[in-house]
Amino acid sequence: MFAFAKAADSTEVPLAEGASRSPRAGAAISLDAVAFSFDTGASIEAHLEVPAGQLVCLVGPSGSGKSTILNLVAGLLTPTRGRVLENGAPITAPGPERAMVFQDAALFPWLTLRKNIEYPLEVAGVSRAERSDRSEALLRLVHLHRFAEAFPHQLSGGMRQRGAIARALATDPAVLLMDEPFAALDAQTREILQAEVERIFLETKKTILFVTHNVREAVRLADRVVLMGTRPGRILRTLAIPLPRPRAVGDEHVTALANEIAAEIRTEVEKIAKEEADDAWVVPGAPVRVDPRRNLGGGI
């Protein structure tokens, strides 16, 4: 069903094939003492520097502001306080140099996969000939060229996510924002797509902000893991992941580090929970679980 197996030869396709320029490298992102408040009163605060070409994973419990940070960097939200900068310049609006991949793909159901991938190029005013060259190259990059004319509902969840990644890469952005892109996928598909993201990351040197509830996924992918907490949504700490790349699927260093971090997150989360004991926030009395494959979102 999936096209991965036989597509090994096409991993060579350069990303910029069909484009007149070489791929755009990553941009530095900084959240400079940023705060954002929703009109409901919920708020987040964050100070974060992401150097160009780094892959940063955001992990933390539900409501800790991960999506909000991504939306701020995308330019979909404007900070209430502080500044969000791309290469030192304030981000004021969404733009094609910062592309986003959502949990449920958000591919347009009325367009074929090919047309979906070409859409951001159309918005950017790219000529029809270049659009079709570029979508062809991207379809090959994510091994979906056989499904170019399929509509999203005809694709599996994993294929849709790969399609969304291809679409995000279409305008050759400097920054990729991925909000739990693989959360709805089975473990195997997930691992395959993690490898794809790492490959694309190594090939293109783009800056990637990747949100996940899965600590193992974070450790597998990240140069740096940013651990977030709630009320207000904020960054608790960041951890460097100094493992060499490319990282193998069953890498025991990844597993070991993920175990450590998962344990740390537990402790961290429980500490916060105690501090906020007067709130209705309940921590299950279960012993500290260190299985990093667990989705933390459910348990904490």
Add this chain to the structure above:
Amino acid sequence: MASSLGNSPLLPSPLAVGRSLVHAARDGTLGRAIGTSVLRLSFGYGVSLVAGVALGVGLARSLAAKQAFGPLVLGLSSVPSICWLPLAILWFGLSETAIQVVVILGAMLPIAVATEGAVRQVNPLVVRAARTMGARGPRLLFSVVVPAAFPGIVSGAKLGWTFALRSLMAGELLFVSGGLGQLLETGRDIGDTTLVLAVIVSIVALGRASEWLLFARLDREIARRWGTEAA
């Protein structure tokens, strides 16, 4: 009793209705009536569709429009369209314009209400995704919001079609010359039950045929793209 009703001119046999249908078709009255009604429908429904969709999109996307017209549209859409007839006659006399007013008010408002709902229910994630790709303003509206709402807009258009047909029949029945509605009235005047039933059969046929012509292809296309069940 059953047999006496069976022979009664008040409940003619299907055969008699069929004969009447053929007769009306032969002498051209049926053809002319259908032609007149279809022409009126095409115009009235065309205007309703364009205006209704535009109004609905406006109501969904503009807070000012919603505040200004929202309650009005919702309120007026619950008025049975034939209630507009007296007002239309006072304004425009016994004219084509009067009946078009009835048809347009009858179809446009339900289309607007359905379109507004469809646009409001568009997955915000889809719109946000488009915005991150740099789409905004009219392009965002026409290349994303409206296509995303398309299945709902088509449902509204179908609803509008049946409302237009009903409004037109009511209007023609009450006063305007020509058309199927008036042929019904003629049948009643001359006490010809077979003619009345023949016209009703024609209205059913017209409704089915036009739905097939107008919407069957759209339904298939929507099913193909969205993966929903074809009706």
